[in-house]
Amino acid sequence: MKMADEESGIDELMRLSRQFTRQQEEHEEREKQREAQGKKVKGVLQGLKDLNLSMAIEQLKTVAKPEIVKQVSALRSKENTDDLRKLISSIADDMENRLRTISTSKTDVTPLINSMRTLNILMDLYFSFH
Numbered sequence: 001m002k003m004a005d006e007e008s009g010i011d012e013l014m015r016l017s018r019q020f021t022r023q024q025e026e027h028e029e030r031e032k033q034r035e036a037q038g039k040k041v042k043g044v045l046q047g048l049k050d051l052n053l054s055m056a057i058e059q060l061k062t063v064a065k066p067e068i069v070k071q072v073s074a075l076r077s078k079e080n081t082d083d084l085r086k087l088i089s090s091i092a093d094d095m096e097n098r099l100r101t102i103s104t105s106k107t108d109v110t111p112l113i114n115s116m117r118t119l120n121i122l123m124d125l126y127f128s129f130h
Contacts (some may be wrong), residue, residue: 085127
């Protein structure tokens with residue numbers, strides 16, 4: 001009887017080994033599929049980013065100075081948004097200063113200046129989160 005128990009034990013070990021191997025292969029296949037899906041998603045997101053940037057550049061060409069269009073065009077090769085944040089902050093600061101200059105000769109534009117400051121602060125906050 002001992003021989004039969006050993007054979008059934010070996011059979012059980014072989015069955016468990018095959019089951020483990022099969023599960024490992026299934027796991028590896030799912031991991032490959034997950035990686036492939038991740039690459040597709042990254043590609044789509046990059047495509048959307050490029051499309052957004054292209055649309056923004058076309059819109060900027062009609063209203064912005066050429067150097068601003070050039071700076072925004074250079075963002076294609078950037079991974080982060082620091083340069084964009086700096087550009088926006090610079091423009092907002094310039095607008096705030098121009099409003100301050102206008103306010104000395106015109107009616108009270110303090111609410112407009114405060115709105116500009118608020119916008120500048122909120123944009124800095126927004127970009128610090130991304």
